[in-house]
Amino acid sequence: MSTTQMMKGILDGCLLAIIKDTEVYGYELAEKLEDYGFHSFSEGTIYPLLMRMQKEELVTSTLKKSTAGPRRKYYSLTEKGESELQHFMERWQTLQASVNRVLSDETK
Amino acid sequence: MSTTQMMKGILDGCLLAIIKDTEVYGYELAEKLEDYGFHSFSEGTIYPLLMRMQKEELVTSTLKKSTAGPRRKYYSLTEKGESELQHFMERWQTLQASVNRVLSDETK
DNA sequence: TTATTTACCTTGTAATGCAAGGTATTTGTT
């Protein structure tokens, strides 16, 4: 994955990081992201993304009964997903460094 | 601009920052970005983006003769562009903080 | 005069973010 494509994939990486820590379901993720300071990631963004990541075998899912509502689809990381998360973190470091360099160099 | 749209706009902000510092032309920008650690931003990405930013009145351009080749289109920031750069930097700080929080929280 | 380098721009494609809408399940209320 190039730096460029990473631009579009920051959310992907964040989801992987959250899923690695605890099994979560999509609806919950939308709320968690709010807590982390990302506002306005709608379900229309999150569900397609989760499905894409499953297709790419970065995550797996299992349905579990809810106490209040329909079944929840819980996601966990695969080994491939963990490896992708690792790569993402490296790319994020690089991007962060590059952007900060531009911003501090060029705007003193 | 929401956080989400900012994801797509990191390059925009970096261009604004570079242009603020020195008048540059598009072809040159592609090379400068390499130096800053962003590899593989092609002209097909940069020219349309510059034209979009001009349409949005964030930059202006003037043609100047080159010593070796066709005329160069030099870009400078407008006041609106400076203000947009300021906003971008704030959004970038927020995004950076959010992503880093997720990554350190969730992957200990 | 032909090739090379510099420099700009356009077209078409794939992927993204998202608003808007739709479906299904459980619990609580009337």
Added chain:
DNA sequence: AACAAATACCTTGCATTACAAGGTAAATAA
């Protein structure tokens, strides 16, 4: 029992983006 409300999932269609690939033009060098 009937209905509303909350939970939870998914789809559709649109605008935007990144970009490869190609095209144009100007200056210099061979």
